[in-house]
Amino acid sequence: MMDTSVSFLDSLKDTSDEEAWQRLVGLYSPLIHGWLKRHGAAPGDLDDVCQEVLTVVFRRFPEFRREPRAGAFRTWLRTITVYCVRDHWRKKNRQAKGIGGSDFGEVIAQLEDPESGLSAQWNRDHDRHVLQYLLDEVRPSFTDNTWQAFQRFALDGLSADEVSQELGISVNAVFVAKSRILSRLRHRGQGLIE
Structure with a gap:
């Protein structure tokens, strides 16, 4: 890759x-x-x-x-x-x-x-x-836990609190997972999707 x-x-x-x-x-x-x-x-x-x-x-x-x-x-x-x-x-x-x-x-x-x-x-x-x-x-x-946090929060539409409880991670970790993955997606897809 x-x-x-x-x-x-x-x-x-x-x-x-x-x-x-x-x-x-x-x-x-x-x-x-x-x-x-x-x-x-x-x-x-x-x-x-x-x-x-x-x-x-x-x-x-x-x-x-x-x-x-x-x-x-x-x-x-x-x-x-x-x-x-x-x-x-x-x-x-x-x-x-x-x-x-x-x-x-x-x-x-x-x-x-x-x-x-x-x-x-x-x-x-x-x-x-x-x-x-x-x-x-x-x-x-990304790790499975990071991806699940991103998917449940950013794609499935659960609240950060719900994802935090579901995965047993902090609310901050949910926001960090979303931020890291979105940043990678934006960069990789730069110019393809606006």
Whole structure:
């Protein structure tokens, strides 16, 4: 596992860092694949389009600038996905038809519009997926007791007093657990979720 002092996006600056790029593929392949499938892309196109998106991200990453816009990477990835889907169908010289006769081309047009409900859904899906990935990634760095305190307090919504009593630790230890894990998550996910 990579040094925790480096954010996810910063680790990708070195295009020769194979581990960092494998992490990107591991993070974004399921998101892109699942999103396209849920919104009606033809099953035979999913793997090809996903690979095309990640290839473009790799090739063009040196051009990516995350400042000053919040959600810049998420938006950039959405734009690349739209481009790759359209290009994929253009190459196959066919109309974008989805499952059940739905017009997947209309879905892509909505996804391209940053003000559409579908773009807002992309943002929510992206953030939820990335957060779960980051939680899974940082989990091994903390003791079970620290993680349980964080989970019960920050994720499950119990009060610090309830968690303190449940785990037999001080209220201060509950706040410290939350602070330490959130700090790690913020740093690792810097630029991915805003």
